[in-house]
Amino acid sequence: MKNSITLLSLFLFFSINVCGQNSTQNQEESLGSIENPEIAVRINLDSITLPKSSEMLSENSFWALIENSLKETTNQEDQEIFLVSAIEKLTPQEMIGFRLRTDKLLFDTYNENLWCAAYIMNGGCSDGGFEYFRCWLISRGKEVFYNVKENPDSLINEVIVGQENYEFEGFWYVAMNAFKNKTDKELFSYIDYDRFVTNDENYPVLKFSWNIDEPKTMGVICPVLFKNLWK
Incomplete structure (x- = not known):
């Protein structure tokens, strides 16, 4: 027992x-x-059907994200991190839409006058530099963007003493990085390029009325920037 x-x-x-x-x-x-x-939170796109898209994120939603990033950060590095994190909270369709809206704004500002402003502000401006300059412009918010689109010389209000470069390369990648982080896929694979044509593949051929060998011609395009920044 x-x-x-x-x-x-x-x-x-x-x-x-x-x-x-x-x-x-x-x-x-x-x-x-x-x-x-x-x-x-990772989305498995292999288990769902995500068609290619040509639909941009609404302007209100796009600019709201930009404005929030400006309110919450004080430098480009932090703004980039903030935007990637914010975009990750969107649906895959909206993440694609953010990229398409960015492409549309870049397309709309691909012109000789703004390139002149970029050249003056940066002391030179290559093709890639002009792309990243416009990314920087978009990152400054809706009001600044449309003011500059109307009058490139208004960029004098964005000049910071001691700053020599006005570009934001990282902004070009925020939507792609967010999409990759969330889905483990490449965003560009889900863009319908047959329908979405306002992209860098279709930039117009520019005819320049200013010439770097004749600096005064730049002063005709952007007199305020030229007077204050050109050396």
Whole structure:
């Protein structure tokens, strides 16, 4: 009888320990999922159908994201991080739309007058530099963007003493990086280029009325910037 009680006690002790270990393991796995939210939020596009898109994010939504990034950050690096994080919260369709809206704004500002302003402000401006200059312009917000689009000389209001470069290369990639982080896919694979044509492949051929070998011709286009910044 005594031996039977001893065996029963050992069995109960072993059962309780095993159950406790399983419970602890389940709790740890659950906490692990919470501590690694990326696992929970990553979208598996292999399991859903996402058609190619030509639909831009609405201007209101686009500029709201930009304005929030300006309010919450004080430098380009932090603004880039903020935007990637904010775009990751959008749907895949909206992330594509953010990129398409960016492309449209870049397309709309591809002109000789703004290139002249970029050349003066940066002391030179290549093709790539002009692209990143306009990315910087977009990153300054809706009001600045449309004021400059209307009058490039208004950029004098954005000049910071001691700053020699006005470009934002990282802005060009924020939507693509967010899409990659969220879906593990390349955003450009989901753009319908047959329908969306306002992109860099279709930039117009520019005819320049200013010439870097004749600097005064730049002063005709952007007299205020030229007077204050050209050396």
